[in-house]
Amino acid sequence: MGELPEGWVTASLGDLAETALGKMLDKKKCVDAPMRLYLRNVNVQWGRIDVDDLFEMSIPADELDRFSVRKGDLLVCEGGEIGRCAIWERDEEIAYQKALHRVRAFSLLVPRYLRYYLEYAARTGALAGFVTGSTIKHLPQQSLREVPVPLPPLAEQRRIVEALEEQLSRLDAGTVLLEAARLRGAVLQKQLTKDVISGRRRTTEEVGDADELLSLVDAQVAHMAGKKRWAQIRDPEAIWTHELPSGWRWRTLGSLCVDIQYGTSAKTALKEGGSDVPVIRMGNIQDGRLDLGDLKYLPAEHIDIKKTLLRDGDLLFNRTNSAELVGKSAVYSERMGAAVYASYLIRCRFAEGVESxxxxxxxxxxxxxxxxxxxVTQQVGQANVNSAKMALMPIPVPPQPEQRTALKVLRDWEAALARPQLAARVALKRSKGLRSAILRSAFSGELAPQDPGDEPADTLLARIAAERESAKPARRAKRAAARPRKRAAALPSKPAPAPTSTPSTPSTTVQQELFQ
Structure with a gap:
């Protein structure tokens, strides 16, 4: 962060606050323990906690205090979007899961100051050095405690928070309006697409008939696909069909294809030679289009090139991905240049007359x-749709001229909506940059005024250390009280030994002290 302002010091987060991880979910519920609502990673967003979707787990009474969040506690995501955090502002306590850190600031640290600093550290990459894991990233508790925090005087912490919230609230209000505009455009596009493909919004006054087209399609499929299973089933399940406009017909996707083929599973690499062929992967399918900004390649002489080389109009279907992204598709155009496709994609090549x-x-x-x-099926955290199920997808088929007219309407609307959408995206990007600049200004001491009369942060840090030390005996006593006590084992009954002295004369030192 550079040189700190005068009167500030740097301290580790663990010196400024108590941290604890939440309760690990048990596969077996504790029968005697009541069910408690708890917070998960997904409930904690930047600056807010969503309580609309809470789960329950059983927590014994003696563990409730250990795994509860109280008003003013800061919750920090241990995985996912590392460092994402928010303060629990409600009066009632609630449990929390192990995927979250509970950060309980000492009395001389303003929790909202720490919350904003963690956002700043996450945005600038300052937390990256404390994260572990190559594929699934985590922020261990010990690493969280080691995160350095710039500490200003207490009064200045409050001034910084006040200045931040004044400026960020205005920025957030503008961001909400921009995001609403972006979403409205997306909703309009979806609704229009729905109306057009269902036939509710006819795109031409001419009423044709798809039967002639489908007769030609059937002849091509029979000739080129032969007796392939996916080509034989033409009628979709009735539960997926509804009434179509006059002249339209329902067909399964597979019955419109002359070829359905999986891609290459060969290992790809960065481009090494001018003749290398790009391999389109599932990440290249974005919002119904192919984004070729990030490509891997195969050598031109590779054995898989010939059988997976794409043709103009081939539709690529994403058969494996997360549940939200599986099944997305895009159409390849020969204008993109020669390309093949990877094994997590399925290529659909349609008969002539069917617009991809x-x-x-x-x-x-x-x-x-x-x-x-x-x-869809789930396997090891991934969602899958195989070619057989995809081939049974119901497709409404208008006559080819109406397909083309409908596509022109969709493209025209998309172009009209794209301009305000692009403007909103650009403004949102600027908003993010401005937010980062405001946070940087705050934690470099430039956002709020400094007062030489404030208690210096090194004195404040010493007071926090004293508070931390004084809290240790109380915490140990609390943990000991919460621990279940073991019952003493029953001893076999024996006759009491005969006294070695008279009752009036204490026989041991302890007895003598007691009787003095």
């Missing part, structure tokens, strides 16, 4: 997403 972009619009619509969600 039309099918792509159906797959990525709310209707398509609902179908995919109904057939």
């Amino acid at each position: 972009d039309w099918v792509n619009a159906v797959v990525n619509s709310d209707f398509g997403r609902r179908y995919i969600a109904s057939v």
